[in-house]
Amino acid sequence: MNTTSAPAGGSWEELVTVALLGTERRRPPGCGPAQDAPTVLLDAAAVETLRRRAGVRPARAAARPEPAAPDPRPPLPPAAARRLTLLLADRPGTGGGGGGRRGTTPDLMELLPQWLALANARGFAPPPQTLPALLDAARGRTDLRPAALTFAGPRALWLARLNTDWRFALRSAPGGGTALPDPAEPERVQQLWQEGLFAERVALLTAIRARRPAAARELLATTWATERAEDRLMFLDSLRSGLCAADEPFLERALTDRSRNVRATAAELLSALPDSALAARMAARAGSCVAVDRTRGVPTIVVEAPHECDPSMERDGVVPKAPAGRGERSWWLGQLVEAAPLSTWPRRLGGRTPEDIVALPVADDWQNELHAAWCRAAVRQRDPGWSRALLGPPSAPEAGGPGAVSLAERSKLLAMLDSAERAEWVAGFIGTHGLSEAFQLLGVCAVPWAGPLGRAVVDALNIARDAGSYPWSFSGVMGLAERCLDPAEAVRLEALTGIPDEPENAAPGAGSYWAEAFQRLVTTLRLRATMTKELTPPAPT
Numbered sequence: 001m002n003t004t005s006a007p008a009g010g011s012w013e014e015l016v017t018v019a020l021l022g023t024e025r026r027r028p029p030g031c032g033p034a035q036d037a038p039t040v041l042l043d044a045a046a047v048e049t050l051r052r053r054a055g056v057r058p059a060r061a062a063a064r065p066e067p068a069a070p071d072p073r074p075p076l077p078p079a080a081a082r083r084l085t086l087l088l089a090d091r092p093g094t095g096g097g098g099g100g101r102r103g104t105t106p107d108l109m110e111l112l113p114q115w116l117a118l119a120n121a122r123g124f125a126p127p128p129q130t131l132p133a134l135l136d137a138a139r140g141r142t143d144l145r146p147a148a149l150t151f152a153g154p155r156a157l158w159l160a161r162l163n164t165d166w167r168f169a170l171r172s173a174p175g176g177g178t179a180l181p182d183p184a185e186p187e188r189v190q191q192l193w194q195e196g197l198f199a200e201r202v203a204l205l206t207a208i209r210a211r212r213p214a215a216a217r218e219l220l221a222t223t224w225a226t227e228r229a230e231d232r233l234m235f236l237d238s239l240r241s242g243l244c245a246a247d248e249p250f251l252e253r254a255l256t257d258r259s260r261n262v263r264a265t266a267a268e269l270l271s272a273l274p275d276s277a278l279a280a281r282m283a284a285r286a287g288s289c290v291a292v293d294r295t296r297g298v299p300t301i302v303v304e305a306p307h308e309c310d311p312s313m314e315r316d317g318v319v320p321k322a323p324a325g326r327g328e329r330s331w332w333l334g335q336l337v338e339a340a341p342l343s344t345w346p347r348r349l350g351g352r353t354p355e356d357i358v359a360l361p362v363a364d365d366w367q368n369e370l371h372a373a374w375c376r377a378a379v380r381q382r383d384p385g386w387s388r389a390l391l392g393p394p395s396a397p398e399a400g401g402p403g404a405v406s407l408a409e410r411s412k413l414l415a416m417l418d419s420a421e422r423a424e425w426v427a428g429f430i431g432t433h434g435l436s437e438a439f440q441l442l443g444v445c446a447v448p449w450a451g452p453l454g455r456a457v458v459d460a461l462n463i464a465r466d467a468g469s470y471p472w473s474f475s476g477v478m479g480l481a482e483r484c485l486d487p488a489e490a491v492r493l494e495a496l497t498g499i500p501d502e503p504e505n506a507a508p509g510a511g512s513y514w515a516e517a518f519q520r521l522v523t524t525l526r527l528r529a530t531m532t533k534e535l536t537p538p539a540p541t
Helices: 012-021 037-054 078-089 108-122 128-140 142-152 154-160 168-172 186-195 198-211 213-226 229-240 245-254 260-271 277-287 311-315 328-339 344-348 354-359 367-380 384-391 407-414 419-433 451-466 471-484 487-496 510-534
Strands: 290-293 300-303
Touching (some): 078 108, 078 128, 128 142, 186 198, 198 213, 213 245, 245 277, 277 328, 328 367, 367 384, 367 407, 451 471, 487 510
Antiparallel strands (some): 290 300
């Protein structure tokens, strides 16, 4: 600071204005002709800054935050803790993960979900110093949040209250992280239900429903008439858990709700109760539209779709207005068949099995509409028998199977089967049709893939490699294989890591790409095996 003379005064706003305009256009207050204007401005700013700071009254110290709740889980083994640090360091934006060609290096960030699932299954607690990076990773990837927050435990909620970037953890926690009263404490339950925030009330209703379904329904009934439509919809959706016949009277009353969305949800829940009055009404309506014509040379299903959507159909959840490009009658028929119990059809169609019914020809181009509605019904009612019939054999030449008209529908039907049957079916599909249409089907199979499915995928990749196929078109399946193949397959894959002889019609550079991809696959499988070993507690001695 210039000490030859005291700097001139001036308000902070004046000094800022001079700095913005520049001292050549406006001189600082009190600056003489012989003085250096920039120096005077800086001196004046220093004095004003000191004056402003000296005049600030000390504020009351903020309350010290309460300590984080203890985490009673055992700590990670040291090797697993080091592995977690490496996985989190590979996130985008940390400098660990680079773009471009991956080479033979495993994609560590794609292995983080599996690592978290294993750590949660073992019941370990994270090292406290990794929680910020873990929360940052979950912030950037919503698919990670459930597993990441389960693993992070109570300390994640404590940190989230101190950092707005991590507030998603509070939104994801039941009741925003608020401790919920025990269902056996009726006064506290009523107080939170009457006075709590919406998220707290949803969490309370969900928690009670999981333990005492009838009590949750009765609690909801106490305020149902005064709730907002959007809140009624969310509360009603909580009844999906533990849905039973005792819920029917409440759901029947909800069919007359002012909100169309609430009525539709109530109708959907009632149709999932095969013995409900709504299910019987839908069965009667759908049954009157579908019959078997035995006068033809081959028994054939004939369809007479509804000619109108009457008020009673609307009350039971049938949407009267068809989407653009869809015929009204086919739209109404699809909704009736979807909501009717699947047990309707063997009785209605001559005692036939689901396989026999699906195999019957359908007159007048109604087959796609009828089968698509049966697919939706099989998924809604979680019926493995009908799902199996609509899927048909995996070797069927039709692209969509006998009943399913798209791969998306096939994926939903596969999810209704047990994991072993699902894997066997997809393995058969790959053996017949290859991998080009299998990506969506592989996504519903349990991890790690069962032996037959893993072998089918590897065999199909090997065939594509030997044929010189365009390799990048299989990158999605290869990525799935890295995450889903049983690590024991690494030994078998060693033979495929060399550069193969390329056929004349092979894509340029295909051989080296396939070798690189198989090397990365083997490296990733071995890394997954190591991760599992690191998270396995030593056997007691």
